[in-house]
Amino acid sequence: MNTVFFKTIPLLLLVFVTTHATAQNLKLLNGSWFNGERFEKKDTMYVNEGFFSNEAPQVALDTTLDFTGKYLLPPFVEAHTHNLSSSYGLQGILQAYLEEGTFYVQVLGCSQKARTEVVEILETSKSFLEPSFSNGGITSSLGHPFMIYEPLAMGIYDPATRKDRYQEVIKSRLAQNDAYWFFDTVAEADQHWDELMKTQPDVIKIMLIDAENYQQQQKDSTFIGRKGVSPEVAQHVVEKAHKAGLRVFSHIETANDFRLGLDIGVDVFAHMPGYGYGGTGDLGKYQLTPEDFKRAATQGVAIIPTAYLALRRLPRKNTAVKEKALSAILEFQKSFFEAAAHFEIQMALGADDFGETLMKEVKYLQENGLLSNLGLLQMMTENGAKICFPDKKIGALAEGFEGSFLVLEQNPILDFSTLDNIVLRVKKGKVLH
Ligand SMILES: [Zn+2]
Structure with missing residues (x-):
């Protein structure tokens, strides 16, 4: 010795x-x-x-x-990522996770085909990285994440090409019932449920995207790629998932999506409401009330804020406009994190950005003083473990x-x-x- x-x-x-x-x-x-x-x-x-x-x-x-x-x-847990939803650039991603100390990642959206391929690579190489997968996202016809995964399945990687071949893309269904599931009705959810279960998801991922306006979104083609499931289908899917012993992670956009999620028993919100608020326009629809936070705390739901994503929505105008928007974003996020801390909402962290890793989000939160060092460390370790890997003895x-x-x-x-x-x-x- x-x-x-x-x-x-x-x-x-x-x-x-x-x-x-x-x-x-x-x-x-x-x-x-x-x-x-x-x-x-x-x-x-x-x-x-x-x-x-x-x-x-x-x-x-x-x-x-x-x-x-x-x-x-x-070691750290990244709670919301789409890395590993393809073997593209995998070695670089693994290196980044190793360097920053992230050993566990939750992939909230990917194709079953890609999952199988990636898991095989990780297992054969005896990788340090342990992933958990939601597999495909549950949405309505042509809803999010269709416009992400269908072009990829068609071999279109460049957004410009995606635009040129738009008509072809929206008719294609290569990744249906794999990287995305179209459940327009309760009956469709029932019809495809067994098929979905065969993909062995670790958790279920649903899309709530301004769901109170679902009916209107269906009539308007500008919402292609920017809509989710109806409130009825969402509720039905949550019931089915819970019966199958699976927790439900929900994409959300607005405060009303958050409230709907609480009503129907969503377990984890994969975003904070208004994660995409770019610092201009109506903020009201993103703000939670103290009553909302209180309910979330009582129900024990968790939130993965993905706050740094707001930077991608900053106006691309002159510096003055940008700076004003950025300070509006930070002010909004500061009040969210203060309330979340006050009501002791459980949070875990993830960058939710292909090619980026946990530290991108952590550094954004730390450098802007949105969370304390101790709070961040707790979210990256114990909370991340409990929220994303409840069956593992980690954290x-x-x-x-x-x-x-x-x-x-x-x-x-x-x-x-x-x-x-x-x-x-x-x-x-x-x-x-
Ligand atoms: Zn995501």
């Missing part, structure tokens, strides 16, 4: 652990460990067959690591939980920038490189 002193000889450690990349039984000494509220000093902890244990394993230890002066916290550094952790030089509650320099990543007792 060897004891490696992290503090004094970090380089030697790296050489040493390279040869022990498969170690699963570890003795961990010292360091400050995140307990969900603060970092507390610990003398000894073990990893036994990949899980934390207070007791020494019965078998021989593979190695001992000394974390004197270091800070340990659980805490405690007996019985996965022996997975990140090691930092500084206390990230005091110095958030230390997250840019993770010194060691361990997954179930294995040191990652």
Whole structure:
């Protein structure tokens, strides 16, 4: 058995652990460990067959690591992404997740075909990354996410080509009952339900897009790609999902979508209402009342805000207009996060942007002072785990939980920038490189 002193000889450690990349039984000494509220000093902890244990394993230890002066916290969960909805650029994405310390991701929309392909790549390469999938989104005919996934299925990747071939796209159905499901009626939901269940979704994803105006959207072709399910179908799908033991994550746009979601028993909102508010126009339809927050808290629903997406809606005009819009966005978001904190709404975080990872959203929230460092860390670890992976023992550094952790030089509650320099990543007792 060897004891490696992290503090004094970090380089030697790296050489040493390279040869022990498969170690699963570890003795961990010292360091400050995140307990969900603060970092507390610990003398000894073990990893036994990949899980934390207070007791020494019965078998021989593979190695001992000394974390004197270091800070340990659980790896991160990205709660809303569409990365992994294709194997395109997968290696780069995996590298980004590894570097930022995200080991678990929830993919809220993808084709079953792509999922199968990606999961096979992850399994064959024994990847550190563990995904969960909603599979296809439930919407109405030609609703969101049709205009995302149908062109992709047709091999159209460029938005300009998508425009040129628009008539062809809206007649095509290559990704139907795969990357999207058109449930226009309760009967259609019943008819395709078994087929949907065969794709083995981990959660169900529905689209509520200004759902109170559903009837009007159906009559107007400008809503193609920008509409979701009717309130009746949404309610029916939530009932069916719950009967099947599946939780429902809902895309929403407005405060009334949020209220409808609460009425019908949605479990998690995949956005905050008004996530797409670009800083101009009517804000009223996006603002929740204290009563709404109170109901959400009582029902125990969670929200994945995807706040940074608002930047994509900023007006592309001159700087003055842009700056004014940006401050309106931040003011709106600040009041949302203050109320959410006041009513203790559970939140997890995700960038919801193909090619971007969790840290994009986290840094936006941190740099704009929308959430505290501690609040962010809780959402990235324990909350993300509970909301997205309730069946996994992850998100805490405690007996019985996965022996997975990140090691930092500084206390990230005091110095958030230390997250840019993770010194060691361990997954179930294995040191990652
Ligand atoms: Zn999304």
